Amino acid sequence: MATAPLDKLKLELRRGVLVLAVLASLREPHYGYSLRKQLQGAGVDIDEGTLYPLIRRLADQGLLDSEWKQGEGRERRYYQLSTLGVELLEQLTQEWTSLNSAIGPLLLRNTNEEQH
């Protein structure tokens, strides 16, 4: 019944978190597909249609450096955090930690109240 609003809210919730996950993964150089695999391995499922444009947008904003490299007989574009990206990731991590420590207890408290 509530699938459509739930999907919309999940999408909104994931949007910002995905940026953080992508930035954190790109401390090491990755090309599109290898990044997607790494995220999936870490439990963050993201489809190509979202991931590839997102990496390009972050690169356009100067948070990522990119370079075409030949590997396994084919060229691939490798992305890695730029200096600006490293700085921003640090600030975003602090923000995430602070939000998480504030929201975590809030969610737990509400769950406990419902159980009583």
Place this chain on the structure above:
Amino acid sequence: MDMVERYIAAVQRELPEKKRDDISRELKANILDQIDALESQQGSVSDAEVAELLKVMGHPRKVALQFCPPTPLVTAQLMPLYLHTLYMVLGVLFVISTVEITGRWLGGAEMSLLLFMKGIASDFLASGYFAFTTITIGFAVMSRSRKKETAEVAGTCKWSPEKLPAAGKSWQHISLQNIFSDLATLLFLVMLIWYPLWQPDSGTQSIFTEQALTILRWFTPVIAIAMAHSLWQLRTRLWTRNMLMLNIAVSAAFLLVSVGLLMLSPVLQINVEVLREELGIAIIERSAQTVLVAAALIATYEIVRDARRLIRS
């Protein structure tokens, strides 16, 4: 592989030229990586599986839009100002169209009520298209130049909470549509009453009988006050107690004049020679009476409505 090439070409066609090569090069590398991964899992990949993979990626247009989302003509920051400008200009054009077509009608152009309405509509649409296009292009240009400057909503930089109007009922807000339709009606009425004086050389006679015209001419100052009130509403856009009282007085005057004219018969001075055969004098007189009854009813409704608002406020 041919299918992948065709898919990339289809995406390319939907992309802006300067990003076309770069995005398609990267997209191709990503798709080939996925096919390689499938191959290493299964040993080989069939055309049907490649087709399925491309289907999962999405329609070429959708993929292109994900890489290059369309930029709106007018940015969200400028949208409120854009809409306000559009409504104001279209409102003024509607008033001008009403005045212009009424002038033509009173100047002797033969037109039935339907043609008169059609005349206002087509004159308004002709100037409206131009205004709409010009304003939209202007704001599109502004949106491009402002894009990098600020994320602040236009027209919101100078304000202070102390100067905000008092919180009131929802009816307190006056819509632009109401103001402009009132202005158009009042201007139409003024032209109807005073047209023969504006064009003394044309020899045009008033459509009203002498008695009706005398009443209406005495009534003109009230119309002028109502017009000034409408113009003031454009500035404030909120009903106040004083404005409500003035509106009750104006509506009461309209009610009195409508009833006064209803008691006079006939109200219109009809030129029988010009009149088309199918429209009888009786029908026109009855139409005039219907219009007067409607005007009286609207005025009564406005008096009751504004009095109730005044009591509750």
